Amino acid sequence: MRHYPIRPKQLKSTLSLLLVPTALTLALPESAKAADDAASAIEELSISELMQMEVSSASRKSQSLSNTAAAAFIISQDDIRRAGVTSIPEALRLAPGIEVAQINASSWAITSRGFNGRYANKLLVLMDGRTVYTPLFSGVFWNLQDTLLEDIERIEVIRGPGAVMWGANAVNGVINIITKKTKDTQGNLFVAGGGNQEQGFVGYRHGGRTGGDGSYRVYAKAFEREAFLNSQGERQHDDWRSVQGGFRIDERLSGNHRFTVQGDVYRKKVGNTVQPSTVSAPFNTAFSVDDLADGANLISRWEGNLGDGSEFILQGYYDRVNFTAPALSDSQDIFDIDFQHRLHPNPSHDLMWGINYRYIHSATVGSSSITFTPDSLGYQQGGAFVQDDITLIDHTLRLTLGSKIEESHFGNTQVQPNARLLWTPNSSHSVWASVSRAARIPSRGEAQSGIALGATSATIAPIPFPLPVQIMAQANPDLKAEKVFSAEVGYRAQWSNRFSTDVTAFSNHYTDLIMLNRGTPSVQTVPSILVTQPMLWTNLSREITTRGIELSADWNVLDWMRFSGNYSHLKIESPLDPNNPDTAGLSPRHRGLLRWQIDMTGNTHLDMTMRHVGRLSASNQSVAAYTTFDARFAYEPIAGMEWSVVAQNLFAPQHLEFRDSAAVSLTDFATEIPRSIYGKFSWNF
DSSP: OOOOOOOHHHHHHHHHHHHHHHHHHHHOTTHHHHHHHHOOOGGGSOHHHHHTOEEOTTTSSOEEGGGOSSEEEEEEHHHHHHHTOOSHHHHHTTSTTEEEEEOSSSOEEEEESSOOSTTOOSOEEEETTEEOOBTTTTBOOGGGOOOOGGGEEEEEEEESOOHHHHOTTOSSEEEEEEEOOGGGSOEEEEEEEEESSEEEEEEEEEEEEEETTEEEEEEEEEEEEOOOBOTTSOBOSOOEEEEEEEEEEEEEEETTEEEEEEEEEEEEEEEEEEOOOOSSSSTTOOEEEEEEEEEEEEEEEEEEEOTTSOEEEEEEEEEEEEEEOSSOEEEEEEEEEEEEEEEEEETTEEEEEEEEEEEEEEEEEOOSSEEESSSEEEEEEEEEEEEEEEEEETTTEEEEEEEEEEEETTTEEEEEEEEEEEEEEETTEEEEEEEEEEEEOOOHHHHHEEEEEEEEEEOOTTOOSOEEEEEEEEOOTTOOOEEEEEEEEEEEEEEETTEEEEEEEEEEEEESOEEEEEOOOEEEOSSSOEEEEEEEEEEOSSOEEEEEEEEEEEEEEETTEEEEEEEEEEEEEOOOOTTSOOGGGGSOSEEEEEEEEEEEETTEEEEEEEEEEOOBOSTTTOBOOEEEEEEEEEEOSSTTEEEEEEEEOTTSSEEOOOOOOOTTOSOOOOOBEEOEEEEEEEEEO
């Protein structure tokens, strides 16, 4: 393989950022002492405190991590900062059981416990309780999900079904990105930087008081990212530009009532290489375009405590997404309202119930490649849940029973029950087990779209010469919802004040999985001879089983040194079927991560991350195993100010992680992730 080093001009511009802290330190002789006083050392958050970190996504109420009967993992703000990531998908690499494969400069394939793809459809993702899972193709448009990373308080990652609390589509996990309260973002923050891939980024946030007991913040950010490479080292047309801004207001209406309103607005420009499905040679000739996307969202949340000791949360949001592309343009409006009520009928019961209603309107403009019938549709879905935490033995044994019933336009009515048992023999050890059922409702794309997947030529008897063949995905309005029955067991242990472990084992059994099934080809003679090869969305008649184990550990070796790591093993038992894709080969069997954090002095920090990902064996993937290494060095000359340099993917000049061959994607070009370096300046004042 040829080597493509960082260009000298790019390296010079990046390294020039690193010379400034030296000059700044000379100009500020008292800065070293101030940095020593204010630096965030590793030992500030002990292993005991990590085990007591708050988790709210597993049961929609605050619980400590050690008291959560689910496979939960928390990515903290400190994790995000010290890992040197620049996007939410990169941050998710830190969690066990989460598969993160970058497709190109702006696209990712992200899932939990198998079935990965650009539109992986079994992982529900929320931002401050707002669902960003798109009903158009079932999945997440990751290049639209962003905020100022410094404003993220934590990312809660729940592996395994979460349907009782969050409804359909929370099949293999739930990710909730939770931003900081405004009282924690007072003052000003300025961040800026750039490098050979991160060509430039800048962000600003201001927080203040609203008078009384309220506070607010506003932010704006922008970035530009360079295109990735193909296997020959040539730049592709997948560069990425974004401008985004937003606000949040937190107000205490009275001693027992709190109100929050927040929103974002954004505009993004994404380079894309489109492969039209022509039926004349040369087939599938590619051309480059710029896809445009803009959107806005607004969330309001009212939380209160009632006189009887119960608590409630009423939340509503509006989300608008509009994207324009040659193959398909879509304007989507979602209105969602959610209410939950938590009761304490007696000391042994912690009861919660809630209802949800959502209205979705989607208006599409298709092309010869993708058409929706009808092109515009408004539909609704709703549901109700109830869950009871039952204390069987005080501080030792707790049983959780719950269920959600949900009615949707696609997939009809789904009942999704759950049972969990938590045993905590002492404050340092906890064992939990769960059984649950969850469903993934069909997307509008599967039920109402026709998609030209590609074109080729073939000789079909008795015709002696090659004929053009167009491969078409056909809609199926009669699809049933996918179902999973899941069994999990987990064990958390805090062996000392410096060492803890977490292990989870699971077995998932899927039925009615929705996949493309090869149909019978047909020949048309008008206006020309053409063979159509249909691919029909159908529910599989057979069951697919996945089993796996997920391990994570945290070791505070010394006050100034910490190791953390995780390992995930996944086995997918899927019978080979020539008419259906190889689902087992879309996910690696082995994945592991090791982080090493060092506080060299009070104001200098070194972080190193190594990841290993096993090979993808599916016929449309054939991605070799790879190992990557990232490093970050940070220097704090004065309190609140930090300079850092981050080097990523150091082991190889470039590597492949995933081939974009999803059925609803018209691109199929292997784009490789290059080695990169960037510098960053951050100032809280």
